[in-house]
Amino acid sequence: MTEQGVRWSADQVLALAPDAASRKAGSKLGAAGPWSEAGSSDEGTVWGLCKGSGSKPYRTVIDIADSTGPAYKCSCPSRKFPCKHALGLLLLWAGEDGAVPRGEAPDWAEEWIEGRRKRADDKRAAGASGSPSPGDPEAARRRAERRAEWITAGATELEQRLADLLRGGLASAEQSGYGLWEETAARMVDAQAPGLAARVRELGAIPSSGPGWPVRLLEECALLHLLDQGWLRRDGLPDGLAATVRSRIGLPASADGAPVRDRWLVLAQYDTADSRLTTRRIWLHGTGTGRTVLLLSYGAAGRAPELALPVGLALDAEVSAYPGAGQSRVALGERFAPAEPTGFRPPGVDVARAVAGYGEALRDDPWLESRPVTLERVVPVPDGDGWQLADADGESALPLTPAAGSRAGLWRLVALSGGAPVTVFGECGHLGFSPLTAWPDGPGEAVTLC
Amino acid sequence: MTTALLGTARRAPADVPAGRDAPTALLDAAAVETVRRRAGMRAGRAAARLEPAAPDPRPALPPAAARRLTMLLADRPGAGGGRRGTAPDLMELLPQWLAAANGHGYAAPPQALPALLDAARGRTDLRPAVLAFAGPRALWLARLNTDWRFALRAAPGGGAALPGPEEPERVRELWEEGLFAERVALLSALRARDAAAARDLLATTWAAERAEDRLMFLDSLRAGLCEADEPFLEAALADRSRNVRSTAAELLSSLPGSALAGRMAERAGACVAVDHTYGAPTIVVEAPHECDAGMERDGVVAKAPAGRGERSWWLGQLVEAAPLGTWPGRLGGRTPEEIVALPVADDWRDELHAAWCRAAVRQRDPSWSRALLGTPAAPEAGGPGAVSLAERAKLLSTLEAPERAEWVAGFISVHGLSEAFQLLGVCTVPWAGPLGGAVVDALNIARDAGSYPWSFSGVMGLAERCLDPAEAVRLEALTAVPDEPEDAAPGAGGYWSESFQRLLTTLRLRATMQSELTPP
Structure with missing residues (x-):
């Protein structure tokens, strides 16, 4: 050192x-x-x-x-x-x-x-000598069962509401506004299904989100319906998918995957905030395993979460995965050395491969919004009101998400490129690509875009 | 979709499997369709690609300097604020940093360009340096983002190269069809390269221009003014617009060899003479009795502002426009110093000296400026006299930098800092040794006098930016909190210490910035 x-x-x-x-x-x-x-x-x-x-x-x-x-x-x-x-x-x-x-x-x-x-x-x-007292396993099991019953009741009620909505027609959703959804979301919170509650709350914003909203509303209702059905029939699902359903519903899980030690490169760190919580997402890339994993940490509204890993550093540490098929979330375990700057860059793929990758990931988790991917040799190109990332050596292109198009990071990306190919790490999903970090074509440090 | 929009109650979906009610069946189908659509997404076709930015051949910044730039740009106004404390004001250092980086000829890191352009957008004074540093890629970016349009405006011809004198066709086309701003830019650019061509271009359309446009165009001839411009300016003295006439007269009077200057010299000379009848030689002034048509044509404004006598008003204008070179001959072969030292009869002294000051500034005459400034230690230099501080600052700007610094240093050591702000503003950065020493001493004296440092915040701010970083050593001792004398303002000592500390920190930072930018 x-x-x-x-x-x-x-x-x-x-x-x-x-x-x-x-x-x-x-x-x-x-x-x-x-x-x-x-x-x-x-x-x-x-x-x-x-x-x-x-x-x-x-x-x-x-x-x-x-x-x-x-x-x-x-x-x-x-x-x-x-x-x-x-x-x-x-x-x-x-x-x-x-x-x-x-x-x-x-x-x-x-x-x-x-x-x-x-x-x-x-x-x-x-920690090594003995895990904290597990409490009464019988009581814990009873608690879990009771909660499952509440969630089942909530999911059934939600199914009823969705059916009512479809019976009356989505057109009526425009008039009913937020109130209906807020109330339903509160019911889901009561049912201890925060994942359902968050999805329901988002439904409320769709009718005012501009042209094409009925299609988006139907899609989200359908996915919510799928999640309800997944929960109600979880016993018939394969283990991995059942775990995914549980985590999407919002049941707490512990990161009990086998610890993986690697040199983890910090690819991106960004915060999103709502009225109650600041959520920090940190993407790590294992230089040995080639895996890309997500660390989540939380802070009270308006305050930054404590864990901070600057982009471009690599840390020698263990991570353990949370359960669920197609989930990239991990918990950070022991760290063996202080984080150090590294020149390592994640290997990238072309645009077509990135899009296909998201499609494949939906097999494991149909509710997946986006998937982390590194695009290699792409050029930012303006396309109408938005921007896209186009293969430098091909004709394929991937639009940037509307949100990414209005961030200051977009201009750093465009400036870094100057019309030449760059390597970009970001989240690729059904809304498009959200760039988070970029590297110039030649030598140069990582540039954060978020 | 239609079914979903209207509701299954109004419109039954096509095929409902047995055992499912219609809405649920619709949701089932929609879920399948949604996941299928998302999974089956394909990459789109690439839109038309951008022309890549022109390469920037300049070397990249040293890593430490690149980090410093990030920090300077992080300190944008609006974040935080409040009392300044001991920390340096980083945004104020950006201009210096840019000047040094441009001096070394470094290329800007591309990812810093958006922040640089944003900074320049809010501060017009930063624009030239930012755009020079940002290089061709900034113009490339500015074409993509309307927020940064100013970069294209500032770059001549909206980023596209302006036609030069070697392309007369394009010059003519742009001149006749361009927007006003483009035409001004074209004229100034042409003037800088070929003064005569610019004047000839202006003459082609002169008669047809609007009065306010004529004024602007005429003003752009100020750069590179020469004898050859005289006929054109002489013709402009007969212009319909009074502002155009007076600008033309002003330009002509800056040409000591012009016919107008000669006429003015004659008129002014007739009013001022040396009289020996008083015992000691004395200047006597006989102000003009009328403002005739010839004077008016030569730019003299006949109507005096309220509260001023007509005759002294006319005299002031005549003396201001007359070439200073005629006075020694007219007043008995005396040097400017001797002329300024002569007594003036009948209270004309202030009027006459003020007019000479304006003339010295307009004609950029250092020997007259020196004579009119006098010695900095003279008692009247500090107070309001014939020559105001603003005028002194202007006179100083005609002197060479070392002489300027020396004069201001002398002024400060005698008169203190309270009047010095304007004078310091015209000194070159970094301040020369004696000047820096005088400022630090004066600040020290002000502190001992027990006043608060914010009475001197202007000078402090200037010192942070302009003092030579080598002075830092001398400042060390001043950062201690002194014992408070009884008559001092309460708490002033602590604030002074804080101010000096900020000064010291800023100087150190500036020294570091310079060394970071020095190529290894």
């Missing part, structure tokens, strides 16, 4: 920021001025004193090598996490040669690191 090897890029550091204001404040502190006694160690610790408005400087320590992602400690009163001082220190460390020299950690930094590492070791030891 050389010093050059572990240094991150400014983009990667800024990706850790919880919000735009922190990003800005951190950028300002990413210069030598306010810092003194800054240093770093071979074990992946960075520390420094930051002069603030008070008489005593703030003490900032960051542990990059921690197995659960970078950990921060700062004596400032900010409740943001990481605070601007931690971001600034990391930027300083990432940016300037010699600004953060190698050295011995001062006592105050060493103390915290030792404490952390010890706690982590204790936890690991505890």
Whole structure:
């Protein structure tokens, strides 16, 4: 592990920021001025004193090598996490040669690191010695059964509502508006089927989504019907599909797949937010296994989830899959080394192959909206109001999703390409392709588009 | 689909399997169809491809500089805000960064172009540097996104090369059919390369142009003004529009050899003379008694603004337009310094000196500017006198950079900072050693005087951008929070320390930025 090897890029550091204001404040502190006694160690610790408005400087320590992602400690009163001082220190460390020299950690930094590492070791030891008490298995089974009954009742009720809708005609859905769907969604929440509730809520938005809405509404109703039927007849389904149905309904599952150790390249990280929750999606690509997997993490509305993995880093870690056929979601297990920048790029396919891949994935999970894929040698081309990605060496093209067409990342993609082929990672689905990360044709770092 | 839209109650679906009611059967069929459609999706046909962007042969940025650019661009206005604290204002450093990067001739990283163009969209002053740095690919992008249209406007001819003098046909076509903005761009571009061709082009349609267009076109002759323009300008003195006439007169008076300058010299000379009857030689002024048709034709405005005497108003205009070179001969072979030092009879001094100042600025005459500025330590240099601060700043701009810096340094060390902002604005960046030293000393004095730093926020901001990073060493000592003297404004010491710290941080950052951009 050389010093050059572990240094991150400014983009990667800024990706850790919880919000735009922190990003800005951190950028300002990413210069030598306010810092003194800054240093770093071979074990992946960075520390420094930051002069603030008070008489005593703030003490900032960051542990990059921690197995659960970078950990921060700062004596400032900010409740943001990481605070601007931690971001600034990391930027300083990432940016300037010699600004953060190698050295011995001062006592105050060493103390915290030792404490952390010890706690982590204790936890690991505890985890290995015995799993947390499983509780009463009989009671757990009864609870699960009761919940299944509620869901069955909910699914049956939903089937009735869908049938009523079709009997009366979709045209009436335009008048009934959100209210009807909100009420139905609330019923599904009561039935403890959050997956159904979310789908129902989305139905409410379709009648106002522009031309062609009846077809989209019928499709979504049909898929909802399919999910209901899947649940009601889950006993007759193959195991994998039954697990998929359970996860789509919204039943909690634990990632009990066999752990897979690999060097995982971080392909993309992006957040989506609704009124209650911020959801962070991180796509990883196994450089050895060739698998592309998804990490999900959540934060309260308006706050960034804690797990942050900057694009372009690779981490040596174990992941375990969640159950269900055609599911790419995994949980991150043990991490064996701090994340390091890598020049590795995922191998890509052409447009036709990417589209076919989504079609095949529907066999395992008919509710799948999109599938991760890397497109190789494609060119962004304007097409009417939107954009498409066209094979550089063929005549096939894939439209970008309408949402992707209005993001700032689109222009970074277009600028990066300049009319020449690029490699693009993104999600390919029935709405089109949503680009997340791109690489130039020649040498060059990954450029995030989301 | 129709069935679904109308409802199975109104229209029965075609084939309902036994044991299923109609709506359920319809949903079954729709589910199959939906999954089939999604699974059977094919790639579409590619639309017409874009012409690739022109290659940018410039070398790529060093990695550290590319990271710095990302950070500078992350600091966009609107995010955060509030009190500035000790952190540097990164957006204010972007112009310098761009100038340095352009100086080294680096190519912009393509993925940074959207952010650069967005930054330039909001700040017109950034545009030339951003567009130079962004290179051909930015123009390629601007053609695809209407938000960035300004890039095409700023680039001459909307990105397509303007016709040069070697293509007279295209020049003529664009001149006769182009939009006003295109025509102005064409005229300025042509003027820069072939002054005479531009003037001749303008003359072809001059009589038919609208008055406000004539004014703009005439203004573009200011660049590369030469003796050969005189006949054209002389003709414009008879223009229908008064604004055009006065612009033509102003341009002619900047040509000391022009007939108009000669006429003005004669008129002005008749009004000003040296009189020895007072004992010491004294300048006496006899302002003109009337504004005749000839004067009006030469651009003198006959009607004085409210509150000014007509005669002094006319005198001011005559002296301003007369070539400064005629005065030594007219006033007994004296140098400008000697002339400025002469006493002036009957309170005409302010009027006369002010007119000479305007003349020195218009004719860009350093020796007269120097004489009129006087020594920076002179008591009247600080206060409102014959020569206002704005005029001093203009006079300074006619001097060479080192002389300018030295004068301002002298001014600050005597008069302090409160009046210096405008003068500092005309000094070249980074500030020369003595000037930087004078500013830092003056800030230090201001702090000891116990006032708040925001009284000096303008100068502080300038210092952050303009002070030589080498001064950072001298600033170290100032960042400490001093003990508060009794008569000081409460808390000022802490704010001063914060301000100095920001200054220091910014200087260090600027030094780092420069070294990052230096090729390895």
